[in-house]
Every structure is written in C-alpha cells, then in structure tokens.
Amino acid sequence: MSNGNMTLNLKIWRQVNAKTEGKFVDYKVDHVSEDMSFLEMIDVLNEQLVRKGDDAIAFDHDCREGICGMCSMMINGKAHGGFKGTTTCQVHMRLFKDGDTVVVEPWRSRAFPLIKDLTVDRSAFDTIQQAGGYITANTGNAQDANAILIPKPIADEAMDAAACIGCGACVASCPNGSGMLFMSAKVSQLALLPQGKAEAEKRVLEMVQTHDELGFGNCSNHAECEATCPKDISIEHIARTNREYIAAAIKHHEKDRSGGGA
Ligand code: FES
Structure with a gap:
C-alpha cells in the first residue's frame, strides 16, 4: 500500500484496572505510514483520542529499539506479533495491509496482574x-x-x-x-x-x-x-x-x- 495511506481497524483491549471488567474496543486509524513502528501507530491513535477528550490507551514502552523489553503486548494473538526475533517496538507497519483488522491485548498470566489496558505488572x-x-x-x-x-x-x-x-x-x-x-x-x-x-x-x-x-x-x-x-x-x-x-x-x-x- 502506498506510504501514509493505510487504514487499519484495531480491536484494542481496554480495562481501567484489575478490579473492573475489560472489553475490546474498535478503533479505526487512517493515514498509517508503512514506515511507522507499531508503537508510533498507537501514538497516532492516542493523539486522536486525546484530541476528542477520550482516555489514551495505556501501553508500556521505553527504549523503542528492542533493548528494554517494555513494549509487551499480544498482536493478533501472538506475543510481539510473532515476528521472528522482533519486539513490538521493532514491528513496522509495512508488515500489515490496508484494511487489516489487528487485535491488540495485554499479556495474560496469573503472575502478571493487569494494571491498565495493555500494561501489566x-x-x-x-x-x-x-x-x-x-x-x-x-x-x-x-x-x-x-x-x-x-x-x-x-x-x-x-x-x-x-x-x-x-x-x-x-x-x-x-x-x-x-x-x-x-x-x-x-x-x-x-x-x-x-x-x-x-x-x-x-x-x-x-x-x-x-x-x-x-x-x-x-x-x-x-x-x-x-x-x-x-x-x-x-x-x-x-x-x-x-x-x-x-x-x-x-x-x-x-x-x-x-x-x-x-
Ligand atoms: S520499547 Fe524497549 S524493547 Fe520495545
């Protein structure tokens, strides 16, 4: 798809904290560049949400270059998207196609209690x-x-x-x-x-x-x-x-x- 013109349909897990129920919420993100990283794509979505007065999606990140291990999330059911030897921050949007539906969830494990949305302890x-x-x-x-x-x-x-x-x-x-x-x-x-x-x-x-x-x-x-x-x-x-x-x-x-x- 041409640069900057991808549209993605996201299903993102939203949950205020571990005591409340969570659910998938649908979002549409336009003008996604194939050069963006997956986290930059979520940054764009968060800017849209904040401009509308909505709560930004909480997700962990730090180095954004595959070093710190913070960017933990399941993408389409696979940890870090399942791309070999790749952290979420190193996943680029060129790996997706215009119109794709992408499901994003937090780590789900008893030893990692949920904090908010995509972040776990x-x-x-x-x-x-x-x-x-x-x-x-x-x-x-x-x-x-x-x-x-x-x-x-x-x-x-x-x-x-x-x-x-x-x-x-x-x-x-x-x-x-x-x-x-x-x-x-x-x-x-x-x-x-x-x-x-x-x-x-x-x-x-x-x-x-x-x-x-x-x-x-x-x-x-x-x-x-x-x-x-x-x-x-x-x-x-x-x-x-x-x-x-x-x-x-x-x-x-x-x-x-x-x-x-x-
Ligand atoms: S943000 Fe540090 S490894 Fe992804």
Missing part, C-alpha cells in the same frame, strides 16, 4: 532476579582479560542467555504461564561463567523456589516461549537449569541428612 521477574543474589567477583582494578580463560562456545552461550530483556513474552505465550525461559536465561548467563559458579547452587535453588511461589507454572516443553522470544533464547537453558536444580537439590538434601545444613 511484571515485577515478579524482578523478584526472581533478586532471589538469585550476587556473584563473587574481585573488586578493584579490572583484571587482565587473559587471567580467566573461557572457551569461546561457553562465552557465546552465556552471552546468548544474557540477551534476555525480561519482556515476559515467554510467560504470555506459555499455556502453563511458565517463567522458566526467563529464569533459565538468568541462571545460565551466570552459571556458565567462572565468576558465577561460586553461588550457582544457591542461586538456582532460590530462583526456582521464588519462580514457583510467585504463581508461574512449570515447563512442559511446549516450546512456545522459544518460538516467540524476541531475543531467540533457547529452551536448552531450561534443560540446563533443570539439571543444575536437581544436582543442587540432591546435594543440599544429603547435607541436611548428614547434619551439615544447607
């Missing part, structure tokens, strides 16, 4: 991260890069895990509402490196326990999380976390039985 992720605690690292001057040698494949894997931006697409896409992909990425990014090994057992035990207590479901290998993750985090991290968790739990159980404490 994802602070449960922060709680899991905090449960992981600190790493042992020397302070002072930076060490020589060759002081701790790390094989390239291991460094690559840790860096791939560290790419997780904590957007919550994994939770929103999982039929169990599991946060295992997020948590396992946070476990792997430290456990794979020598600096993270000192507290690895305690970290995995406490992160898994916190994950479960916060109402996230368990992983049953649907792999929807991996398919929709905008940073292409692999479910292999979940398998690694499970192995680490079992080994740490057995070790601590044996220590407890022999009176050694956890």
Whole structure:
C-alpha cells in the first residue's frame, strides 16, 4: 500500500484496572505510514483520542529499539506479533495491509496482574532476579582479560542467555504461564561463567523456589516461549537449569541428612 495511506481497524483491549471488567474496543486509524513502528501507530491513535477528550490507551514502552523489553503486548494473538526475533517496538507497519483488522491485548498470566489496558505488572521477574543474589567477583582494578580463560562456545552461550530483556513474552505465550525461559536465561548467563559458579547452587535453588511461589507454572516443553522470544533464547537453558536444580537439590538434601545444613 502506498506510504501514509493505510487504514487499519484495531480491536484494542481496554480495562481501567484489575478490579473492573475489560472489553475490546474498535478503533479505526487512517493515514498509517508503512514506515511507522507499531508503537508510533498507537501514538497516532492516542493523539486522536486525546484530541476528542477520550482516555489514551495505556501501553508500556521505553527504549523503542528492542533493548528494554517494555513494549509487551499480544498482536493478533501472538506475543510481539510473532515476528521472528522482533519486539513490538521493532514491528513496522509495512508488515500489515490496508484494511487489516489487528487485535491488540495485554499479556495474560496469573503472575502478571493487569494494571491498565495493555500494561501489566511484571515485577515478579524482578523478584526472581533478586532471589538469585550476587556473584563473587574481585573488586578493584579490572583484571587482565587473559587471567580467566573461557572457551569461546561457553562465552557465546552465556552471552546468548544474557540477551534476555525480561519482556515476559515467554510467560504470555506459555499455556502453563511458565517463567522458566526467563529464569533459565538468568541462571545460565551466570552459571556458565567462572565468576558465577561460586553461588550457582544457591542461586538456582532460590530462583526456582521464588519462580514457583510467585504463581508461574512449570515447563512442559511446549516450546512456545522459544518460538516467540524476541531475543531467540533457547529452551536448552531450561534443560540446563533443570539439571543444575536437581544436582543442587540432591546435594543440599544429603547435607541436611548428614547434619551439615544447607
Ligand atoms: S520499547 Fe524497549 S524493547 Fe520495545
């Protein structure tokens, strides 16, 4: 469609807060440029709403360049629209056609209570991260890069895990509402490196326990999380976390039985 002349029919979830009922509301947006991002298209709609004296649609955003993980929403039933390796802020309107109907909803998961419209409270992720605690690292001057040698494949894997931006697409896409992909990425990014090994057992035990207590479901290998993750985090991290968790739990159980404490 020619630039600036697309018209879209939007069905957007509106809900004042978690205590009120929500519903889809239909909006028509004219003059959508194919160069706009999805968030810019919502900005245009919000300007129209505010000019009419209506309440603007609440949605999360910050960096608008795929870094912060804030722009969480379901587009046509898929987290971030389901475009490979892409956050909502990086979705461009050229991916849609003139006259398309687009359904936009918030993440729906027990562990992410709704705040308003498309925004949800994802602070449960922060709680899991905090449960992981600190790493042992020397302070002072930076060490020589060759002081701790790390094989390239291991460094690559840790860096791939560290790419997780904590957007919550994994939770929103999982039929169990599991946060295992997020948590396992946070476990792997430290456990794979020598600096993270000192507290690895305690970290995995406490992160898994916190994950479960916060109402996230368990992983049953649907792999929807991996398919929709905008940073292409692999479910292999979940398998690694499970192995680490079992080994740490057995070790601590044996220590407890022999009176050694956890
Ligand atoms: S707004 Fe930061 S990742 Fe989309």
